[in-house]
Amino acid sequence: MEISVAVPDSVMAELTDLQAEMIPLGRSRAAIDENDPLRTRRIARRELKLLADASNHSAADHVLHLYADAVLPLLVTTPSRGTRLTALLFYPRAHYRDAFGAHLRFGERVRAAAKEAAVTGWRRRRDAHAVMTLDEEAARRWNAKRGAPAYWVPEPTIGSAPLPAQATPRSGCILYGALAARKGIDLLARAIASEPTPIRVTVAGEPDPGFVPRLRELLMQMSGGGASVELRDRRHTEAEGLQALASARCAVLPYPRHDGMSRVLVEACSVGTPVIVHDYGLLAHLVRRHGLGLVVDCTDTRALRRALIELTMNADATARYAPALSGFAARFSRERFAEAVSRPFRREAGAVVEQRPPPTTRLRTP
Numbered sequence: 001m002e003i004s005v006a007v008p009d010s011v012m013a014e015l016t017d018l019q020a021e022m023i024p025l026g027r028s029r030a031a032i033d034e035n036d037p038l039r040t041r042r043i044a045r046r047e048l049k050l051l052a053d054a055s056n057h058s059a060a061d062h063v064l065h066l067y068a069d070a071v072l073p074l075l076v077t078t079p080s081r082g083t084r085l086t087a088l089l090f091y092p093r094a095h096y097r098d099a100f101g102a103h104l105r106f107g108e109r110v111r112a113a114a115k116e117a118a119v120t121g122w123r124r125r126r127d128a129h130a131v132m133t134l135d136e137e138a139a140r141r142w143n144a145k146r147g148a149p150a151y152w153v154p155e156p157t158i159g160s161a162p163l164p165a166q167a168t169p170r171s172g173c174i175l176y177g178a179l180a181a182r183k184g185i186d187l188l189a190r191a192i193a194s195e196p197t198p199i200r201v202t203v204a205g206e207p208d209p210g211f212v213p214r215l216r217e218l219l220m221q222m223s224g225g226g227a228s229v230e231l232r233d234r235r236h237t238e239a240e241g242l243q244a245l246a247s248a249r250c251a252v253l254p255y256p257r258h259d260g261m262s263r264v265l266v267e268a269c270s271v272g273t274p275v276i277v278h279d280y281g282l283l284a285h286l287v288r289r290h291g292l293g294l295v296v297d298c299t300d301t302r303a304l305r306r307a308l309i310e311l312t313m314n315a316d317a318t319a320r321y322a323p324a325l326s327g328f329a330a331r332f333s334r335e336r337f338a339e340a341v342s343r344p345f346r347r348e349a350g351a352v353v354e355q356r357p358p359p360t361t362r363l364r365t366p
Contacts, residue, residue: 006054023054032070034111044071048078055083062086062129062345073114076121084129086344088153091259092119092138093281099137100285108257123147130344134261135282151344155263157334158270159238172200172228173276173312174248176241177264179207179215179233184254184278184298189218191304193225199312204232204244238267246271249318250311253277254298265292269329274321276307291324 005015006023015022030043048071055063060083065071068087075087094116096102104112119142122128128148133139134155142150175188185203192201201222207215215233222229236244245251251268253275262283268275274293277283284295294311296303311317 004054004058004060006050006058021058023057025050025054029067029070035107040070041074044074047071048074052081055081064088069115072122073118076118076125080125080127083127085127086130086132087122087128088132089119089138090134090261092116092133092135093259095137095141096259096281099141100281102281102284120145120147123150132341132344137282137285149344151340153340154332154337155261155266157332157337158242158267158329170247170249170273170318171312172202172248173250173252173308174202174204174244174273175252175254176202176204176236176245176267179203179205180211181208181214182255182257184256185215185218187254187256187278187298187301187304188252189221189225191298191301191308192222192227194301194305196226197305197308198226199228199308200248201227201229202232202244202248203229204236204241206235207233242267242271245273248273250293250308251275252308253283254304255283256280256298258283266329266332269325270332272318272322272325274311274318274325276304276311286328290328291321292328293321 002021003019004021004023005018006025007015008025008028010028012022012024029047030039032040032043034040051063051065051071054060062084064086066088067090068075069089069091072087072089075085092112092115093102093104093108094112096112097104119131123131123142123145124147130148131139131142131150132153133142133150134153136152139150139152175183175185177183179185188201191197192199203215203219212233215231219229219231232244245264245268251264251273253262253264255262255278257280258278259281265275265277265283265286269292275287276294276296276298277287278298279295287293287295294307296307298304
């Protein structure tokens with residue numbers, strides 16, 4: 001099987017060891033804003049052209065699109081080029097209310113329904129090979145309907161391990177990842193500042209440039225509430241991030257309207273750190289179902305503060321969650337990831353039911 005990989009120029013340097021033809025796509029995709037549909041549509045049109053160019057260049061008979069959420073509505077009406085396509089979707093949410101009890105605002109319901117209609121329409125095309133998603137419930141519901149098969153894929157394997165736990169005594173909480181307004185840092189600051197809260201708080205990750213002044217204000221607000229605050233405002237390697245997570249008694253994910261999965265959740269579980277998450281969507285569902293920490297309404301200042309106190313000031317809390325955390329992390333092993341990713345592309349007698357013929361000789365990945 002010949003493999004070609006089409007990626008933005010900024011990613012090319014990270015794939016020098018990959019044994020595949022490399023097809024440069026130029027600049028990285030601009031950020032998608034679902035509240036600006038015209039801009040999103042322009043971005044999607046450019047991406048579909050790049051997709052077609054890469055497919056033609058490589059003479060591919062199969063394409064795997066690794067982030068198809070924005071382009072899927074246009075794919076439904078784009079004439080088939082005779083190339084089989086598998087699409088990976090990160091943010092399905094039409095099922096959030098029924099499956100997870102999540103309240104969707106009117107605009108969110110409209111966009112979720114439109115996306116679901118696009119998924120349904122695309123899965124019924126002859127060139128649709130499969131749809132992949134990080135949301136197991138979405139895959140289950142799609143497979144209950146007619147169309148190309150849907151598959152759950154886990155987050156990629158955690159590649160690095162932190163120092164042994166005894167070398168990094170745990171204390172306080174950590175908010176880790178990209179630092180932006182959407183991450184609910186204001187909710188964490190408000191909870192800490194509501195009453196004297198003498199805990200250690202680590203805020204680690206690369207901040208959005210425009211968010212830096214507001215971030216500084218929020219850190220001062222936490223300090224004013226009695227917290228000992230450390231800011232690590234830079235991009236972390238995976239090993240550095242895992243080490244930071246392993247040093248805390250809990251990781252706080254107070255994202256107020258987060259759709260989809262979270263890499264931070266998997267990383268925290270991999271180092272035995274329980275989490276506090278906002279009561280919304282897939283993340284809340286996973287934490288409840290697998291017993292990974294506490295689910296609270298993070299807009300409720302008292303509730304969030306109580307959760308912080310419970311996990312940061314109770315020396316036994318981390319050990320109490322350890323079995324559940326390790327069990328959840330085991331779902332994201334290298335073997336399970338490899339099996340899940342390859343499953344849509346192979347036929348094993350009695351193991352996988354395909355609704356379309358399998359790809360033939362080449363796998364292309366724009």
